[in-house]
Amino acid sequence: MPSFFQAATLLALAATVVQGHMEMSFPPPLRSKFNSLATTKDNDMTAPLSPSGANYPCKGYLSDLGTPGGQSVVTFTPGQKSNMTIVGGAAHNGGSCQASLSYDKGKTFTVIQSIIGDCPVNGGSSFDFTIPDDAPAGDAVFAWSWSNKVGNAEFYMNCASVTIGGTKNKIRGMPRPRAAVAYSARPAMFVSNVGNGCKTENMVVDYPNPGPDVTRNGQATAPSCDGGAGKGPVGGGGGNGGGNGGGNGGGSGKPSAAPGGGNGGGAAPSAAPSSPAAAPPATTPATKPIAAPTSAAPTKATSSAGSGNGAPSVPGGVFITASPGGSNSAAPTAAPAPSPTTSRVADGTAAPTVPAQPAAPTGSPAPAPAPAPGTGTGGGSAGQLSGKCSDEGAYNCIGGSSFQRCASGSWSVPISMAPGTTCTAGQSSTLSITKRRFRRGGARRADTAWERSE
Known part of the structure; x- marks a missing residue:
């Protein structure tokens, strides 16, 4: 018969197990006991993500979005100050946390607050x-992520379905004030210890790119990695790409039964181009992404991802330099003969001048370059892209009204520009933003342009 001391010890251990680690209680996460809308409850919400990354992101619960259990639990207003509440009994001496938003169902996460220490x-x-x-209005995923200070090399993440809506202090007919740092220029969430090649252990992580909103508590240590691929396990795989309109097939996702599932997002020329733009060599990727020419926009930009790497179907959005596995080449368009173009790179230096190819003889169309196997779906200079990409952190402005970003080797879903602003169409290492300003009475003043890069 166990003694009183043994029984008390067992009860204490049981209480510790029940308390577990830590979890977010507000906003109430998907499948949490704190979420009254959840149709399925997770009794182990305090557990870290799998070291393999199999349940990254959000413990694999983003599949609940669009179901009764995945309805929005709270509405936040741009400019609104709020808080997240973390509860539990095993904080591992603290560590560092981030609050992030995702508008593409967990493919990318943008940091809105970093807490470094405690x-x-x-x-x-x-x-x-x-x-x-x-912050764009609409349905979003709010994520709390935690890199613990002591204990095993772990990564914790809880996610809630939320709505971003309304505006703060908006005068009728006037756009809301521009943020000091554009939402599109904020960094991606730091991810480690989920099979993504980035490991942090026994440290207070000093985030390499915490963003403009940071709370620091004590000393921290810079990790030896920049946040990993943010997409769970690192996997390989490739497909035989084939796309129309100049796009390269073989996008991201699980391998498909038939090779070459990618469609290029560029516009197929309706007539033979008299002098197509020069295609960059596929075997020599640039050290930094170079802005794509914006002389002509495609007439239509539709694409679907083909077979590709073995990453999970819902990858994350940490921007790092990926291996040169593919590129998105712009499709030839029926446009006047291009002149040599000098493109701007992220560090402010000019890229080498690219001379145009000689014009093809009249009446004989020049052959389009064959798509390289295993690369992502391509697009025109100002069209929507999807599938794999290699220029991590690069932007693609779509018609001036929305943009995408190359995140974790894949193009994100389009994100609308802030009211009163436009971007310069095309692909670039920076997002060139133009703000429209108006005098009273509706008279237009000169536009103001600036660029954002990380």
Whole structure:
């Protein structure tokens, strides 16, 4: 018969197990006991993500989005100050946390607040954040992520379905004030210890790119990696790409039964181009992404991902330099003969001048370059892209009204520009933004342009 001391010890251990690690209680996460809308409850919400990354992101619960259990639990207003509440009994001496938003169902996460040190704390506490003034309106996923200070090399993540809506202090007919740092220029979430090649252990992580909104508590250590691919396990795989309109097939996702499932996003020329633009060599990727020419926009930009790498179907969005596995080449368009183009790179230097190819004889169309196997779906200079990409962190402006970003080797879904702003169509290492300004009475003033890069 066990003694009283043994029984008390067992009860204490049981209480520790029940308390577990830490979890987010507000906003209430998907499948959480704190979420009254959840149709399925996770009794182990405090557990870290799998070291293999099999349940990254959000413990694999983003499949609930669009179902009754995945309905929005709270609405945040741009500019609104709010908080997230973290509870539990095993804070591992704290560590570092981030609050992030995703508008593409977990493919990419944008950081809105970083807390470096003392996050979380035993017993629970709340951490403040502010929704960026220019955060796009619509359905979103709010994520709390945690890199623990002591213990095993782990990564914790809880996610809630939320809505970003309304505006703060908006005068009728006037756009809301522009944020000091554009939402599109904010960094991606730091990810480690989920089979993505980035490991952090026994440290307070000093995020390499915490973003403009940071709370620092004590000393921290810079990790030896920049956040990993952010897409769970690193996998290989490739497909025989084939796309029309100048796109390269073989996008991301699980291998498909038939090779070459990718469609190029570029516009197929309706007539034989008299002098197609020069195609860059596929075997020599640039050290930094170079802006794509914007002389002609495609007439239509539709694409679908083909067979490709073995990453999970819902990858994350940490921007790092990926291996040169593919490129998105612009399709030839029926346009006047191009002149040599000098493109701007991220560090402000000029890229080498690219001379145009000689014009093809009249009446005999020049052959389009064959798509390289295993690369992502391509697109025109100002069209929507999808599938794999190699210029991590590069932007693609679509018609001036929305943009995408190359994140974790794949193009994100389009994100609308902030009201009163436009971007310069095409692919670039920076997002060139133009702000439209108006005098009273509707008279237009000169536009103001600036660029954002990381």
